[in-house]
Amino acid sequence: QKEVEQDPGPLSVPEGAIVSLNCTYSNSAFQYFMWYRQYSRKGPELLMYTYSSGNKEDGRFTAQVDKSSKYISLFIRDSQPSDSATYLCAMTTYPPRPDRLTFGKGTHLIIQP
């Protein structure tokens, strides 16, 4: 079983829809969770950063962590064509030992105008 599982997609939705992106993980020691957005031929850009369980909202983006189910989600409201990108989840233990991230392979999202 891989440490972090993420559906590669592509996930195609119409403009304005709510998008749900998800990752599951197997290591119960993970405590810090991140979502990155990566456009083609660019580096990943940090979108959301959360610690432990719960929800965090930033504009149209909401990150949700359910540690009991080992499941994290990123919701995008009022999706726009500019949201079309690959979304990577990442996580690390607390304390970070060793100080490194474990990444999902990314979900390719397409927002249709």
Added chain:
Amino acid sequence: DGGITQSPKYLFRKEGQNVTLSCEQNLNHDAMYWYRQDPGQGLRLIYYSQIVNDFQKGDIAEGYSVSREKKESFPLTVTSAQKNPTAFYLCASKRGQGQPQHFGDGTRLSIL
């Protein structure tokens, strides 16, 4: 502007040649990382450094070397021993323990 600068954007390597990828950050971050990204493989860690003059191997260090002589710089050398170097290389840095990593815009390396 503060950020992470990778250069060059595109690089071509001949057989038997070593090439060096540059990564510079002006964020005053302590830790720096090198990843390799291949289609369908996700990000794989090559080397990382938590402090100047110290670095550790990641999961795929064979055929690569690094140095960390200055806090702001973490160059990666792809040696001739790396038989499949064609990939997108990403550099990242972060401020300290428990902080998220921030990435540069990558260098795409190809074989001539």
